[in-house]
Amino acid sequence: MTGYLLGIDAGTTSFKTALYTDEGAAVHMVKEEYVLLTQKAGWVEYRAEDYWTLLCRLIKKLLAESGIPPEKILALAVSSQGETLICLDESGKPLMNAICWLDNRSEKEADRIRAHFGKKVIYEKSGQADVTATWPATKILWLKEKMPEVFEKTAHYLLLEDYLIYRLTGCYVCEENLWASSLLYDINKDCWWPEMLHYLDITAEQLPDRKGCGQPAGMVSALASGQTGLSPDTLVVTGALDQTCGSIGAGKIFPGEVTETTGSCLAVSAAVDRFVPYCEERPITCQNHAVKGRYTILLWSQTAGMVLKWYAGCFFSKEFREGENIYRLIDREAEEAAAGSEGLVMLPHLSGASNPEYNSMARGVFYGMTLGHERKHFSRAILEAVAYMLRRNIEQIEGIGENVSGIYSMGGGAESDIWCRIKADVTRKRVETVQVKECACLGAAILAGVGAGIFSDIDSAVRKVSGRGKLFVPTEENRAVYDRSFGAYIDLYNALVPVFRKYGD
Template identity: 30%
Template sequence: MYIGIDLGTSSLKAVLVNEGKIIRTESNTYEPDIPKPTWSEQDPEVWYHAMVDVLTRLVKGYEKDIESIGISGQMHGLVILDENDQVIRKAMLWNDQRTFGEVDFLNSIVTKEKLLKETGNIAVTGLTLPKLLWLKENETQNFNRINKIMLPKDYLVYKLTGKFVSEMSDLSGSLFYDLKKHSYSKDLLTIAHINEDQLPTILKSYEVAGTILNNIKETIGFIKDVKVIAGGGDQAMAAVGANVIKNGDLNISLGTSGVVLAVTDEPKIDYQTYLHAFSHVNDKYILMGVTLSAAGALGWWKKNFYQDMSYDDIFNDIIHAPIEDTVYFLPYLSGERNPINDPFAKATFVGMSLNHKKMHLSRALIEGVTFSLKSCYDRIKDLEIDIKRIRVTGGGSKNEIWCQMIADIFNAEVEIPDNPESGAFGAAITAMIGLNVYKSFDEACEKLIPTHKKYTPNKDNVELYHKKYINYLELYPALKEYFQII
């Protein structure tokens, strides 16, 4: 049997897989700490204790059957240890926004061009390198104590095995990793005042990181010497769990943020709108656009306007509001990443009149999120990537109305994989490949991840949505200057 762990921002989930099927799922929840506005932190020990608790419950009755563990993890977070392997401070997370000054320095002085050439990305507040620069400037004493620099999932690997390692898919989101050379960028390490001795050994996602330590083995109850596989960043692992691994595959992930992720054979660098370029787990690459508020926007809407109602009630309202309606929503509740890259952008309803009701605004909200995802998709196609298949994952993929809307707005067939826990299952697949149960990701994913459902575009809706999408694209340029002053 094999285990996949998914270390998230608000929970740690794990699945137990036997003969390719999930037979048990366990989870533990926690919350990020917000010590100041725009800050987001977590104590790595919270992750560790959550993992031990989850694994202990997960393997009960199967202690003698576990062969290996794969780990998926939230990306970009900064974990730092001192010479005694003690955590120096809480981890700064992917959604921590405090590094505006460091981002400006990197993009203007180091230059976007150099960053793109070496890493495939410009600096944004979520990435790891700006956090190191902030730490050096604002917590010098902590910075000077750094002996090891880790990403979140790699801390769990270290606690399980004692091995200081990482892998390409996660490191490629750090902004100090050379995407084409698959090594650390010496120039960017110099800028950060760190050296390679402080950084983990680079593995491939499916390589064995190490064997579980005896004290952990006894605590959890494992009988065998369980192997721990290097794993991957959450987006890459979720793509594996959705069978999005071949050139031309595209995944639309409807989580708190929305992600449009395309797989390519070679790295594609976006020098105009700065879509993210990362390594994938199978020696391929990822081009990725991010809408910061996707299901998160829906959650905000429910919390404030449908407090005592369900998400189904929201979508029942949506189907009673006509597509032809003229209300639009810009989903910039947390600023926006791609394709506009504007942290000052604000969420906005446009086009309301006395005739409009809550159902019209609900439709506008889901349409606005989907239009934002479509703009990332269009940019991917502008870079001459031939999309052959689209899959939709995440919590939003369970809603048929939203999935049909995506098919109509994208004017493309979309597939829903038969896999509710794509990140953890992707990690479990990696654990199996690491022990040669399957020879490749292609073989494993084709055998283990069937398609649950397909949605085809409604031709009448396609035309209506296209007209609205053209209008939607005009709104941000018209409002941009006002977002700077409100």
């Protein structure tokens, strides 16, 4: 009897559920978007119960549309957004809304944790390059001081994947890849970080039972079976962080392989076989991989595809009303402009700059405008700006002695041939698109298959299901102009740092 695997992608603004055969072939996928709660400045929340309601609705829809009998679904796993914190009481009920990873209420607490432990210790324990309000430890400290009634009643601190596993199985189980950025887990000693727990005044008993990625967590409970339509014979398996699952689904988890995802943000992931030593001058994130003994370099920038979305909304409204595919129109215009956009350079920092600048005051800039520039130059300059961010990330990876044999492109940006060609020319690396459309869902399904014993391990599963996409090879003719433009991009940012500092909010 053919069996099926269920991959769940619990994203920041949408959930996806997808069924695959036990050979990794896609069967059916359903998706639903949702809107986060932002009633207060800097606060980003969502009702924890609504995450579960959304998942139940999607699984029922997936089963109905696919026609797959629930008893044929052998196992499932979750690919999860990172850092979203959920506080439960003794009975397993949420004490408040989930605090989303985007929430910045705990900036002062982040500063205090950094000052107390120091960036070097933080890195050596968690692999994180800095302490930001994103990390759950900072939010727990905020709760202790600003919402003591919740802090005192919290019996279970969970991240989103853990909460979904709990609702599916009734078990408090987590996996180690997702918890690396919590600042509560020592990724090298493979234990909860006792000094951090003591500093926050919490105990290990308030945290879930840790497992590796792709390990059995429990069977679907009778209660969850009734709510989702799943069979109680379906095994629930630990998944991984969405970026990790994306790399697994893309089949690019071996040292030397780098994936880049141009979605709303730019995320770059590189698997390495060692923990990279701390370097104050070159901060990176290097955390534990889903594969034991392997690590992942994670680099990101807040605004990439989001810049293109802003540009399309502001300057292509007429074409949108006329039914044009705006993004393909931008591609065509960018094709008409020469490499380097005739001296027009953009800083794409519309919401601050992350790696490697870590400057929340940075802002977007167009530089070099002349009377000769047209809209097509602005279209190309945006695509080039994201490619320059990518090159900075690649140079960081190579700067610590790691080899980058090629770049594998995922996300919406991979659908643009001109953008992929620009990335290849700017980075001087071969860029290959990933054939799989929903890499995170497939990555979660692969982990489910590992946990169910269908695949012997993650590496062999990845080799079995990975395919090839379009290949873009860098051209020598654009090398000089992109080296010059990339230099202008770096110099422009450095020159404007005092301005960002002086006039930033």
